[in-house]
Each structure stands twice: as C-alpha cells, then as structure tokens.
Amino acid sequence: MGCQLLLNENVSIKNGDDQIHLIGMENWGRGRFSKYGDFKQSMRGLPDDGFRLLLSHDPTHWEDQVMGKERIHLTFSGHTHGAQMGLEAPMLNIKFSPSPWFGYKRWAGLYEEAGQYLYVNRGFGFLGFPGRVGMPPEITLIELKAALS
Secondary structure, X not given: OOOOOOOOEXXXXXXXXEEEEEEXXXXXXXXXXXXXXXXXXXXXXXXXOOEEXXXXXXXXXXXXXXXXXXXOOEEEEOOOHHHHEOEEEHHHOEEEOOHHHHOOOOOOEEEEEOOEEEEEOOOOOOOOOOOOEOOOOXXXXXXXXXXXX
C-alpha cells in the first residue's frame, strides 16, 4: 500500500530549512503489555535540530520514558479507546472515563507537561464489549504550524 512502518526507526521530512523527524516505536506498555519498543534504537541517527514527533501506541510510554527525559516535542498515542465509555462535555468542563481506574491518567485528547505534548486518540475500535457508550470514535487531523519568530 506504499506505507512505511517505523518499527523502532525514524525518518526525517524536510521542507526548505524546516525538518520534522518522525520516530516510530513498536509497542511499549506498562504492566502486562508487551515491551517490544526500543527507544534508543528508535532515536538512533537523529540530528539535534528539527521538530521531533514520536508515534508510540501506549500513552504510559510517554509518562515513563519520554516526559521530562527525552527531547520529544509531540507524541501521538492511542491504546486506551477512552475505555469505550464515558462522558465528555467540554462546554461544561466534564471529561470522564473509567480509564484512570485501569492505570491511564491520560486517556483522550491533548496533554502538556513542561513544553512536551501528548495527544491520545480514542480510536474507533473496541476490546471485549463491541460498542461504545458516550465515547465516540475518533479520527484526528492535527495541523502543525511553524512557530512565529
């Protein structure tokens, strides 16, 4: 299909003087989940300049190995599906899911810690129960823009 899987690898995309480094890691999850991901291998050969975007399936990887430890600007994750149930009403400042009961403090949307960002997509699949209650499926479009100098 013409897609390149990034299995503990990285690739750089250049546009003029700007660069985005895409870093793809195999799964690394807390607890009983597999830890096939090799962060050092994924980062091998990366230049020091440019924007770093990490693709890492499980958001606990960001918490345990990236946040405050590595120079990664933005991480895209998924895995939680928002526990396939919950309630989100931004206009009422309500965001609830049982995901934290299963160890996922960050389970949907954009999070920021000390200038590092994590976006967790709820996806559109399921595990166990073949449906969703109050947790709609999600396909995300994120537009990256250069910082103003």
